Amino acid sequence: MHAQPQAAPASDAPPTLQFPPITRDHILNCSYDSWFQKYRASCIKSRIIPLSPEFVEYIREDGIILADEDETESDNEEWESTPSTFRPPIHEVESDSDSDDEDEPPKLPPNKRFPELHQLIKDKITELGGAVAPKLNWTAPKDAIWISPHQNTIKCTSPNDVYLLLKSSNFITYDLEHAFDDCTPTANPNTSQPPFKPVLVLRSYFNPHTAMEFRCFVKHRNLVAISQRDLNYFEFLQPLKADIIAKIYQLFNNKLRYTFPDGNFVFDVYIPEGEDEPLSRARLIDINAWAPHTDSLLFGWQELLDLVVPGPVLGVVGEEGSKEQNTSTDNDETSEDDEDEDYAPELRLIEEGDAAAYNLASPQYSAHKLPKDVVDASMSGEGGMREFARKWREMTGMEKPANWETSGND
Ligand SMILES: Nc1ncnc2c1ncn2[C@@H]1O[C@H](COP(=O)(O)OP(=O)(O)OP(=O)(O)O)[C@@H](O)[C@H]1O
Numbered sequence: 001m002h003a004q005p006q007a008a009p010a011s012d013a014p015p016t017l018q019f020p021p022i023t024r025d026h027i028l029n030c031s032y033d034s035w036f037q038k039y040r041a042s043c044i045k046s047r048i049i050p051l052s053p054e055f056v057e058y059i060r061e062d063g064i065i066l067a068d069e070d071e072t073e074s075d076n077e078e079w080e081s082t083p084s085t086f087r088p089p090i091h092e093v094e095s096d097s098d099s100d101d102e103d104e105p106p107k108l109p110p111n112k113r114f115p116e117l118h119q120l121i122k123d124k125i126t127e128l129g130g131a132v133a134p135k136l137n138w139t140a141p142k143d144a145i146w147i148s149p150h151q152n153t154i155k156c157t158s159p160n161d162v163y164l165l166l167k168s169s170n171f172i173t174y175d176l177e178h179a180f181d182d183c184t185p186t187a188n189p190n191t192s193q194p195p196f197k198p199v200l201v202l203r204s205y206f207n208p209h210t211a212m213e214f215r216c217f218v219k220h221r222n223l224v225a226i227s228q229r230d231l232n233y234f235e236f237l238q239p240l241k242a243d244i245i246a247k248i249y250q251l252f253n254n255k256l257r258y259t260f261p262d263g264n265f266v267f268d269v270y271i272p273e274g275e276d277e278p279l280s281r282a283r284l285i286d287i288n289a290w291a292p293h294t295d296s297l298l299f300g301w302q303e304l305l306d307l308v309v310p311g312p313v314l315g316v317v318g319e320e321g322s323k324e325q326n327t328s329t330d331n332d333e334t335s336e337d338d339e340d341e342d343y344a345p346e347l348r349l350i351e352e353g354d355a356a357a358y359n360l361a362s363p364q365y366s367a368h369k370l371p372k373d374v375v376d377a378s379m380s381g382e383g384g385m386r387e388f389a390r391k392w393r394e395m396t397g398m399e400k401p402a403n404w405e406t407s408g409n410d
């Protein structure tokens with residue numbers, strides 16, 4: 001071998017993951033509104049609300065103005081916050097740009113700015129039993145739960161709860177600005193793509209035991225891998241392994257396998273406790289793209305990409321559980337007599353000691369932890385968080401959450 005220094009790879013650079021081409025359709029197929037109707041019998045009760053440009057603008061813009069309809073006073077104060085750099089209310093911040101802002105008309109609260117949508121959100125929350133978990137097309141505001149008045153959860157009981165979470169979340173911005181970033185560049189990048197339709201998804205809130213949440217990887221229509229989603233050690237899961245795989249396989253094989261438009265995808269499930277047996281049937285929580293932005297949790301993407309499955313299964317988009325032949329949309333190669341050779345998926349759990357060894361027990365999203373300056377602010381007189389928390393409780397009539405200041409285990 002001749003040394004060819006000019007062609008030598010950079011020694012420290014990690015190898016680039018070689019995903020199959022990721023198209024805009026792959027991403028759109030995972031949008032909640034694309035699949036919910038088809039799988040609704042397996043999902044958490046949900047409502048999907050198309051979002052107007054005014055609402056999207058409201059989510060995008062700085063500052064948080066909440067609805068004032070239930071207020072006795074109508075002094076809407078504007079609060080500036082981002083999860084990483086929480087700032088005190090703007091009336092306490094010295095502004096260095098003076099005249100421009102003053103010329104802008106004051107922004108209206110949501111109930112006056114988009115009253116119909118506001119009312120619709122309120123009605124849907126009521127329809128769903130009074131408490132919901134919100135998300136946009138793909139993403140839930142998990143990084144903003146520290147600001148929630150509902151004990152560090154994504155639970156929302158009012159439109160204001162929904163607005164506060166959505167506006168405080170960086171993850172939500174992903175849906176609005178970066179949803180298609182992983183897509184393989186097309187031959188003609190100038191071809192204009194139709195804009196996606198933003199939606200607000202409200203799912204009826206329940207109190208999940210996060211040990212029973214799993215992420216499931218599907219390659220060429222084979223269920224190949226299952227990972228715990230909550231990366232803590234749960235001893236009780238070990239003897240349930242076979243049952244967990246069986247419940248997930250049932251959902252996969254009966255509902256998703258031949259009906260999801262793509263052969264490669266990732267779905268999330270929740271397995272509730274059963275009535276007559278330990279585990280009930282698996283419920284579909286979400287579907288994610290087979291793409292780098294989907295967290296592969298206890299597996300490595302390289303490992304998943306390298307997995308050799310027995311042979312692509314012929315399947316098509318159809319009704320739940322149906323299987324028609326040879327019109328697959330997922331570019332799988334075809335092969336014969338592979339239907340009975342099912343891949344045995346590996347369920348990977350955190351083993352005893354793993355959590356400590358990998359420091360997995362701390363909250364997964366750093367934004368769950370209150371930044372030190374936020375905690376400091378909360379201690380310092382009438383400024384910052386304490387004032388914010390007080391105001392928020394005043395507005396919602398909520399009790400102070402027990403873990404407001406200590407939500408990040410910091
Ligand atoms: N209806 C619900 N009630 C209570 N909690 C819920 C509900 N639905 C989801 N959750 C919680 O919210 C978490 C995130 O939900 P979901 O998986 O839809 O978000 P996501 O943004 O798509 O996550 P990811 O980025 O990992 O794909 C779930 O793991 C679950 O703990």
Ligand SMILES: [Mg+2]
Nearest residue numbers: 138286287288
């Ligand atoms: Mg998801």
